[in-house]
Amino acid sequence: DDVGLFALVYDEFSSFIEREARGAEVAEERINQVTRGQEQLLIARRRVAEVLNDFRIAQPDLPLAVVNILREGWHDVMLLAYLREGEESVAWQHAFAAVEELIWSVQPKVEPSDRQRLLKSIPDLLKKLRDGLNNISFDQHRAGQLFKELQACHIAALRGESDTIEVASLDEVVPEGVGLSAEVEPAEVIEDEFFEKATALEVGQWLDWQRDDTWVRGKLSWRSQVSNNCIFVNRKGMKVAEMTVNDIAVLFRENNARLLDDVNTPLMDRALDAMLGALRDTGAAAAPA
Secondary structure, three states, X not given: OHHHHHHHHHHHHHHHHHHHHHHHHXXXXXXXXXXXXXXXXXXXXXXXXXXXXXXXXXXXXOEHHHHHHHHHHHHHHHHHHHHHHOOOOHHHHHHXXXXXXXXXXXXXXXXXXXXXXXXXXXXXXXXXXXXHHHHOOOOXXXXXHHHHHHHHHHHHHHOOOOOOOOEOOOOOOOOOOOOOOOOOOOOOOOOOHHHHHHHOOOOOOEEEEEEOOEEEEEEEEEEOOOOOEEEEEOOOOOEEEEEEHHHHHHHHXXXXXXXXXXXXXXXXXXXXXXXXXXXXXXXXXHOOO
């Protein structure tokens, strides 16, 4: 009968929708994990670059050998410590302290007490540097070259000399965002009703927007608390766009985007409502007058 047929179709449809939903959830979570990882890497690189540049600016006469160690190897040591354990970790504090010790070790020593302190500290400093570089699988041959250059700096420091060591130029610093592609200059932010509307978007809401004369539909899957970047996915959980809140505000302002309310209702529920409506219509038609 009609009721039995609808029940059979509904069961099959339910199983299909559940499989599709699970697949979409897995794909969506994978995209979000990758995006979160990329953002964490960006934050870490900027923080390490900021720290090393601060050291560089505070010590404008650093020997080139020291700058090479920081730029070529120790940058990644600090990056790894930040990513694995965070800025409050012991690993980060040790990496930070090693930079301070390294910089102090190459400054000319005039007082006998400073020379004695340097002589005692060099073996421990070199061990810290070697261990850190080994931890990031730094090239052993290049490490040997860097330590040989550093040895010359230490000899000069013990003699109280500075003019015999090649000094790095001020522009030889770790560039902010090192290793990243150039960032696009952000568009001007206009904090109007459209910006507020874009800011109020919640994860799970669906949006239609126009791109290259074509309308695209996506669900807000993830929003960064750092950069305000928003990831949109389709029903299969695949990424369809990455936009900033300001990008979305521009779309609203130019009437090129619209919020969708009914799409928030799960497809399964809407299909069920349609089936129940059809059953009611069938029952009403079959009822005796």
